[in-house]
Amino acid sequence: xxxxVVVTGMGVVSPNxxxxxxxxxxxxxxxxxIKFMPHYHELKFSCQVAGMPDFKWDSLTNYISEVxxxxxxxxxxxxxxxxALDAWKDSGMDYxxxxxxxxxxxxxxxxxxxxxxxxxxINRVDNKEVKKLGSRVVEQAMNSGVTSYISxxxxxxNKVLTNSAACATGTQAILMGYEYIKxxxxxxxxxxxxxxxxxxxxxxxxxxxxxxxxxxxxxxxxSRPMSATAGGFIPGSGAGxxxxxxxxxxxxxxxxxxxxxxxxxxxxGGQRLxxxxxxxxxxxxxxxxxxxxxxxxxxxxxxxxxxxxxxATNADRQEIQYWCDALDRRGDNFPTTNSLKSMIGHSxxxxxxxxxxxxxxxxxxxxxxxxxxxxxxxxxxxxxxSVDSLPVKMIKKEVNIVAKANFGFGDVNSCLILSKFx
Amino acid sequence: MTRQEILNELKKVISPYTTNKEMLAQINEDTDxxxxxxxxxANLVDIIIDAEAKYDIEIDYxxxxxxxxxxxxxxxxxxxxxxKQQ
Numbered sequence: 001x002x003x004x005v006v007v008t009g010m011g012v013v014s015p016n017x018x019x020x021x022x023x024x025x026x027x028x029x030x031x032x033x034i035k036f037m038p039h040y041h042e043l044k045f046s047c048q049v050a051g052m053p054d055f056k057w058d059s060l061t062n063y064i065s066e067v068x069x070x071x072x073x074x075x076x077x078x079x080x081x082x083x084a085l086d087a088w089k090d091s092g093m094d095y096x097x098x099x100x101x102x103x104x105x106x107x108x109x110x111x112x113x114x115x116x117x118x119x120x121x122i123n124r125v126d127n128k129e130v131k132k133l134g135s136r137v138v139e140q141a142m143n144s145g146v147t148s149y150i151s152x153x154x155x156x157x158n159k160v161l162t163n164s165a166a167c168a169t170g171t172q173a174i175l176m177g178y179e180y181i182k183x184x185x186x187x188x189x190x191x192x193x194x195x196x197x198x199x200x201x202x203x204x205x206x207x208x209x210x211x212x213x214x215x216x217x218x219x220x221x222x223s224r225p226m227s228a229t230a231g232g233f234i235p236g237s238g239a240g241x242x243x244x245x246x247x248x249x250x251x252x253x254x255x256x257x258x259x260x261x262x263x264x265x266x267x268x269g270g271q272r273l274x275x276x277x278x279x280x281x282x283x284x285x286x287x288x289x290x291x292x293x294x295x296x297x298x299x300x301x302x303x304x305x306x307x308x309x310x311x312a313t314n315a316d317r318q319e320i321q322y323w324c325d326a327l328d329r330r331g332d333n334f335p336t337t338n339s340l341k342s343m344i345g346h347s348x349x350x351x352x353x354x355x356x357x358x359x360x361x362x363x364x365x366x367x368x369x370x371x372x373x374x375x376x377x378x379x380x381x382x383x384x385x386s387v388d389s390l391p392v393k394m395i396k397k398e399v400n401i402v403a404k405a406n407f408g409f410g411d412v413n414s415c416l417i418l419s420k421f422x
Numbered sequence: 423m424t425r426q427e428i429l430n431e432l433k434k435v436i437s438p439y440t441t442n443k444e445m446l447a448q449i450n451e452d453t454d455x456x457x458x459x460x461x462x463x464a465n466l467v468d469i470i471i472d473a474e475a476k477y478d479i480e481i482d483y484x485x486x487x488x489x490x491x492x493x494x495x496x497x498x499x500x501x502x503x504x505x506k507q508q
């Protein structure tokens with residue numbers, strides 16, 4: 001069986017709200033965080049809108065020392081630090097410690113270091129000015145940059161590691177932290193993920209022709225998961241973080257408990273049987289969802305809400321088909337399903353952690369956030385499931401169990417089962 | 423530039439790298455950058471780079487190794503400024 005694992009703190013940096021209160025208000029009211037990006041227009045991108053958090057660097061003075069802030073250029077690190085430290089404070093603990101926190105570790109994921117910040121490095125080296133780079137480049141270029149800044153600030157002494165599994169990164173990080181606590185290797189894990197989709201990464205996706213390009217003059221309508229007019233995803237940036245704790249450990253310190261992580265799975269379709277670098281194989285996804293149900297010891301009919309991957313590409317229909325098949329629920333019996341990406345776009349590595357924060361808020365506050373921009377559902381999708389299962393307005397209802405999944409390039413899958421704490 | 427003038431300027435160069443502002447206000451030639459000002463040793467490189475830019479001088483690696491306290495920093499900087507003026 002293993003230890004029970006609960007969520008005791010959350011933090012978020014999202015395009016439609018920074019901090020839990022602002023984010024909760026935004027997702028309850030269907031507020032879009034997608035904005036027109038004049039710079040992308042100048043660069044002749046096809047997609048000229050993005051989900052970019054309204055983040056102020058100065059606000060980090062409340063989180064880290066001015067010495068650490070001086071020379072910090074990595075936007076992904078800044079987002080991750082803020083979400084993680086907010087989650088930590090939310091769990092009722094202090095930042096400062098003289099001794100390492102041996103019982104606490106960190107799994108924080110990300111994809112790519114801030115290449116806009118790294119451009120300065122490339123220019124200096126090419127300019128034969130390598131001596132002027134200084135001491136702060138390596139720590140921000142390394143994949144473990146975010147994790148290192150978070151763990152250093154909070155003095156974590158248990159497992160500290162960085163995961164990367166493309167768009168499945170966030171859910172995978174949470175699952176890894178959950179497994180360490182479940183099996184007794186750590187009492188507490190700070191988990192999550194961060195992403196800053198800079199100009200160069202955005203451009204690379206733009207060139208793949210997978211981004212929405214027909215709504216540049218109405219940005220808030222551009223991200224349209226499951227819609228007949230969905231024409232690609234909108235890149236988003238941000239971070240989500242959660243404090244996971246062994247249940248007894250959390251109860252002993254009188255911690256507030258948001259929800260329980262019942263189980264989950266992460267796997268790959270092996271890029272076989274229809275799976276490729278960029279497409280998930282049905283066999284892999286079905287196994288991942290089924291393993292999640294088994295590890296959580298629930299049956300498919302107990303799922304109240306699916307927080308889908310659902311990016312607004314033609315893979316949406318396929319994903320709904322996978323859920324129908326994995327849960328053997330379809331038509332009127334299909335669970336209520338939503339995609340946070342309709343409001344904030346697809347924040348790649350950060351998607352899973354921000355969406356998990358949203359899932360837990362829906363459990364805690366008994367509501368289902370709307371799918372905005374779903375006034376014209378894809379008929380291929382409504383052939384499979386009832387249109388009533390895809391709400392376009394917020395619904396007030398009890399949400400006991402959420403299935404949260406993400407699927408990433410490399411044919412990697414992650415699924416979490418989250419529950420109201422009983 | 424007198425040694426006192428360099429010291430006053432050096433305070434500004436060092437300031438972003440120490441949280442110990444009280445100690446920084448009172449530095450003298452014997453103040454140790456690591457022990458007294460609690461500067462992270464990796465940041466000594468950044469202080470040297472900032473000093474090079476401020477005084478328009480070049481400090482090579484061997485000279486940089488000597489810059490462990492305020493007095494030795496002033497030695498190296500004043501020598502480099504002197505060479506520039508020749």
